[in-house]
Amino acid sequence: MNKKNSKWMVNLVLALICLIWLIPTAGLFISSFRPASDILDTGWWTVFPHRAWVTEDQLSLDPDTDLSAPIKVNGQTYTNDQLTEGVVVDNTRLIWRNRRARLLDVQTKQWNSNANFTLENYQAVLGGKEYIITMPDGTTRTEKGSNLSRSFLNTLTVSIPATIIPLLIATFAAYAFAWLNFIGRKSIFVIVIALLVVPLQVALIPILKDYTSLGLNGTFLGIWLAHATFGLPLTTYFLFNYISQLPKDIFESAFIDGASNFTIFTKLILPLSVPALASIGIFQFLWVWNDYLVALVFLGGQPDVQVLSMRIADMVGSRGNDWHLLTSAAFVSMIMPLSVFFLLQRFFVRGLLGGSVKG
């Protein structure tokens, strides 16, 4: 294989993998804009132009036609099974529309697309708007949508402090571990590193007991503290790596100028750590925004504190086949992390690399 050929192959294989990776999300995105009845009737890929049988005409047979005997249609005879499957004659197809009413569809193959798009799903999901679905059998039902705005707000209320609190606490701790002398420095730091890999499930039960006696269950403070703690080992470890690499001279000259540790921290460490804080902050934010287990255990299901992930998991359980609500709700929950991801991708990736690629 020569070089040009192999490059071409590499591009093709990679493009194929990318396509496979994109299809699931693309399917969800397209479906979230389709009318409820369309989602239930046809696959989302039918919004793209494709060749399909389109009904041109209808034939009504004699109501007394015997379905077990050969059936005469326009001088030809077919069996019932053939008409259920569809009989193709000269590019037209005969197929039962309604067997009991002896109605036949005459169809031809044409280019067609089910490209009907609507914002109704989002209105139903965000504003709790009422909507009407036409069921496949022609009946309609009216249902109230699901108001996600409150959960969206709750998720923000959980995520912003649960990102900033551990960052601040970890930066203070990392500074002390890296540059201050105190008894027990090494042993405390080793314990922090060891806690990196403790599965959070191990801690849930005792925390829940403490929270119940302190009245922290179902409160935002409780979940901030939990998220902050679970994120702390990684954040501290990462920031320690960064802060301990800062040049020593700047601290020394600041000390000579009479700056206290706190001034050095706020005036030097925090501004200098911005790149590290940004990358690990994005990581923590995504983690908290996407969390389900911690919210499920400590926040519970009351609508006034419920977060998006819980709300959607509930919807999957209770309205598993309401695809128009599920797809748009899932997309609403993805808007924030996806925009953070695409806008700040550079910092996020750098954050990952700083933490783990070494040696």
Add this chain to the structure above:
Amino acid sequence: MEALNKQETTSIPKLALISLLVFVGNLIVHSLIFIFLRDTPLNPALYAILAIIWGVFGVYSIYFTLNWVVEKYPTKIRARIQPYIFVGPAVLLLGWLLFLPTLRTFYLSLFGPNSTNFVGISNYIAVFTDRLLITALRNNLMWVVFGATACIVFGLLIAVLADRSNFEKTAKAIIFMPMAISMVAAGVIWKFIYFYQPGDEQIGLLNAIVVALGGSPQAWTSMLQPWNNLFLIIILIWMQTGFAMVLFSAALKGIPAELLEAARIDGANEFTIFFKIIIPYMMGTIISVSTTIIVFTLKIFDIIMVMTGGQYETDVVATQFYRQFFMYRNFGYGSTLAIVLLIAVIPVIILNLRQFRKQGGF
């Protein structure tokens, strides 16, 4: 100089009183805000804004006031206590919410369902003999063996391909994107792909493909046991491969070009280069990525909760833990399962600490 003199004039008992007042004052002020926010009915948007402001500035104010007191102490004492103000909150949180709970969970795991009667290790024996729990352990093993391996292999493959392609950045962004999606949302996405309905019109992609190829539609995540677990594992692969890829890709860029050039001049083909140079060179990264993904996979919870709720033999240790603790109220079993999860991670802790020492971390 004047400031220094002023500090030294304050007597120690007076300072101790001020410290106590600041400490108790902090406690009272934040408790009052907490109670106000919890019990006062407010407009949701206003509530969110107030809560966020408090959460963010509250922590800073605690550090600020405590430090303010410490700086009033004579220099010698200050140098002793100040570091503890800086690490204090981190240590307190980790101790209270992560370190002690681990010990307490272990203690609970030695007791029966109501945490009253001591049962010794019989919970542990039960975990390894109860059919439901064995299924959970088996599934966890499947997740780690198939899921983690596939993530690492695909991650490496895609990193190598992307490195040689013409559209590296776009490809990496596309593969990495699912990292930003919550597992709950990913669950919805994949539920839609695996969706099954009797009849010929399939709205789930996988069944539509199967029908188009002449097959009959399947209920992928429920009926095909234990293969249904593999269909759930695919979701993890979709989400985590990007993570492995980004790290591998960075390590790949660290391989000196001269080394690869020299091998090519010596007549090595691409496969030899891959297995004899690239893989050994990246071993450190491969180990750290593998441990991260294995730990992550062992704790897997959300995907299963959303996709099957643990039915159809898809339970893993984490979902079974949730069920035992929150649904059956069997605290002993629940704790035991959490500890089993911890024991499974211990080799990884050791590996990590060793890696950390090798990097000359401390």
